[in-house]
Amino acid sequence: MPEPTGVIHDIGYQRYTGPRLGRRAVFGALYLHGLRTAFGLGRSAKAKIFPWLVVGIVTLVAAAATAVRSQIGEVVMTYAQFADNMSWLVIFFVAVVAPELVSRDLLSGVLPLYFSRPLPRSDYPVAKLLALATALWLLLGGPQLVMFLGAAFTGGDGMRGVWNELLDLLPGLLYAGLWAAVFASVGLLVASLTGKRAFAAGGIVAVFLMTTPIVGVLSIMPSQTINELAFLASPSTLVGSVGAWALGDLLGPQASVPIGGFGPVYAVAAVLLVAGCVALLLQRYRKVAAR
Amino acid sequence: MTLIATESLTKTYGGGVTALADLTVAVEPGIIGLVGANGAGKSTLIKILLGLLAPTSGRVRVLGLDPTTDSAQVRARVGYMPEHDALPPDLSAAELVTHLGRVSGLPRTVARERASEALRHVGLYEERYRPVGGYSTGMKQRVKLAQALVHDPDLLLLDEPTNGLDPAGRDAMLALVHRIGTEFGISVLVCSHLLGEVERICDTLVAIDGGRLLRADHISAMTSAIDVLAVEVSEGIEDLAARLAALDLPVRRDGRLLLVELVDDATYDLILGAVAELDLPLHRLDQRRHRVAELFATREPSHA
Structure with a gap:
């Protein structure tokens, strides 16, 4: 170990007598760290490429839609439709970011360093989950805000136009929140099962994409009830169906999903899916912490 | 004040594996060596002291607190250095230790300052801004020690701190642990399967084998009058x-x-x-x- 030649005065070890923050501050630190990690902030340039590529694409799409609307006056997509149209990108974003948030920690063995600190065991997964959900919501909500600003201030209807746009925007943001909640909880649960990032990413894509053919098969079964419930089989169609039921024409007539009168069933299913994933996630970390 | 006290502490894992059997020991503040062969129950004891595992029976107190009920208070005052690799390779030591300092409840600026200090005390200077993945084993062990020190604990639990180090690295690590125990005013529990190592630096020696206490005493009492x-x-x-x-x-x-x-x-x-x-x-x-x-x-x- 070469001794440093510069002047470093060893003032000795200093005991710390200042404040020690409580659970909320610690949870906040974990949450913010997770949110920064999701976008590759404070990480290597390599970790920034993918998240910002996705952010760039969605922003570009929103800007293009806004431009078309202000020039031609034709609404290319509503705020709520935006989330639907971006679902593929959201899946890939989750597949990259969720393993970054949890699988990496599992593989590197850093978890004992967290669990030997005062935070309760459940705070770690919950903070990570909220961070991922927030990242997804920002990913879908940010471009909607761009569309809103573009539409509201080029419409020429004055304050009334802005107000009408706002009434359209808010359901869109709520719908983005539903996408974020479902995709974050499912994605994070899958990622928490393995320390290998590639496996985790593959698993997440598989859960979201491989379930789509099941929907296809069920929707051509010779029973109308099965057809109308078919969209429960895949997270993306589940979210889309809840949207179709709750938002109706905001998603546009062409996007309407034939779910019959089962709308409330879909809403309950979405809530149960999120709750189930969170419960399993907490269960998983109860086991991991004791290792 | 008694630093660590256990009373008939027993831990049986599912499947009937007994990790600790009727362990009763009390140690005073200072540098304590916990020695035993692999599988003697050292890591299990540390996890119980941290409140990560619940004992099957018996009682335990750390710094006067019961880790089975007041685990958060215990963990706030204890620093833990695990045996195995525990560092994400793409973070720098400074970032990781700062982040873990915040998880221990330090305010943001304090965490940054204390992380730098802790890394300096363990002998990491400019290299602390490089990703941990490129560090040598010795440097990684130092980072693990620094993160255990960042929140100024009253007790350090070090699980095999000399693992994987060459003889010079072992000597340096032991000297560092000795300095922490004597100059920093922090009590240290050092786990090792190498008795010859810990006996050089500790005041008290606790030897366990098969989850049972072999002997616990001041090192002077063990070595006096036997030259x-x-x-x-x-x-x-x-x-x-x-x-x-x-x-x-x-x-x-x-x-x-x-x-x-x-x-x-x-x-x-x-x-x-x-x-x-x-x-x-x-x-x-x-x-x-x-x-x-x-x-x-x-x-x-x-x-x-």
Whole structure:
């Protein structure tokens, strides 16, 4: 170990007598760290490429839609439709970011360093989950805000136009929140099962994409009830169906999903899916912490 | 104040594996060596002390708190350095230790300052801004120690801190642990399967085997009054033994050596006088400090 030649005065070890923050501050630190990690902030340039590529694409799409609307006056997509149209990108974003948030920690063995600190065991997964959900919501909500600003201030209807746009925007943001909640909880649960990032990413894509053919098969079964419930089989169609039921024409007539009168069933299913994933996630970390 | 106290502490894992059996021990603040073979129950004991595992039965107190009920308070005052790799390769040491400092409840700026300080104390300077993935094993061990130190704990639990280090690295790590225990005013529990290592730095030694307590005592009590002189002559070893016995010196035969208890400097003169009188060729006369290992070695037959 070469001794440093510069002047470093060893003032000795200093005991710390200042404040020690409580659970909320610690949870906040974990949450913010997770949110920064999701976008590759404070990480290597390599970790920034993918998240910002996705952010760039969605922003570009929103800007293009806004431009078309202000020039031609034709609404290319509503705020709520935006989330639907971006679902593929959201899946890939989750597949990259969720393993970054949890699988990496599992593989590197850093978890004992967290669990030997005062935070309760459940705070770690919950903070990570909220961070991922927030990242997804920002990913879908940010471009909607761009569309809103573009539409509201080029419409020429004055304050009334802005107000009408706002009434359209808010359901869109709520719908983005539903996408974020479902995709974050499912994605994070899958990622928490393995320390290998590639496996985790593959698993997440598989859960979201491989379930789509099941929907296809069920929707051509010779029973109308099965057809109308078919969209429960895949997270993306589940979210889309809840949207179709709750938002109706905001998603546009062409996007309407034939779910019959089962709308409330879909809403309950979405809530149960999120709750189930969170419960399993907490269960998983109860086991991991004791290792 | 008692630093750590356990009372009939027992931990049985599912499947009937007993990791700790009826362990009762109490230690005072200072540097404590916890020694035992692999699988003796050292890591299980540490996890119970941290409140990560619940004991099957028995009681335990750390810093006067019960980790089974007040685990958060205990963990706020304890720093833990795990045995295995625990560092994400793409973060720099400074970022990781700062982040973990915040998880321990330090305000943001304080966490950054104390992380730098902790890394400096363990001997990491400019390299702390590089990703941990490129560090040597010795540097990684230092980062692990720094993160245990960042929140200024009252007790450090170090699980095999010299694991994977070369002899020079081991010496440096042990010197660092000794400095933390003596100069920083932080009590340290060092786990090791190498008795020879921890006995060099600790005040108290706790030896466990198969989850049971072998012995716990101050190191001075274990090594006092057992300094011996080893005498080697190439012939006439029986004659010399008889002569020394006649001089009232307690003599033991150990292979080709005679072991004579060292009472004071006069013992040297008596032995040299005896050798000269018998006109024997003296090969060797040296002082031997009994290693603590020998204390356990003589106990083991009764244990097994």
